[in-house]
Amino acid sequence: MLGKKAPALDVKEWITEKPETTGKFIVLDFWATFCGPCVKFTPHMNEFAKKFKKHAVFIAIATQAKADVEKGIRNIQEMKKKTNEKYVPIKFYQATDPRYKLFSAYQGEGIPMVIIIDPSGIVRWQGNPHGEDGNPALTEKIIKEIIAKYKNK
Secondary structure, eight states: OSSOOOOOOOOOOOSSSOOOOOOOOEEEEEEEOOOOHHHHHHHHHHHHHTTTTTTEEEEEEEEOOHHOOOOOOOHHHHHHHHEEEEEEEEOEEEOTTTTOOOOOOOOOOOEEEEEOTTTSSSSEEEEETTTTTBBOOHHHHHHHHHHHHTTTO
């Protein structure tokens, strides 16, 4: 989908309030509570969301129903408690896509998957935020470069 018009932000349900996205970059983070690599990247996404909040709206999109997300989070909290690890909740907007409708519109192959859409609605980055298949991991530097390059397009 890189370089193409992003599909409409059609989610099943908002877990948080729905954000205002007009004139902003949109960063979609497709994830699930049963996806270890997704949960592991949450602290990084929280940092990015905080750092770039002036230019971008970050939205975590769970590929599960809201009740399953809530149950999954309780399970993660219990597991983290047993291993004395700190549980890090998502600190940005959240929605659900349990039937993979939006995920499929992006031709997603697996999670975690992050999409960065510029203010004119064009996909500027898509992939596994950890990096894979020779593609780079999502970093602050990459986000900064995308914002600088496309903010006035």
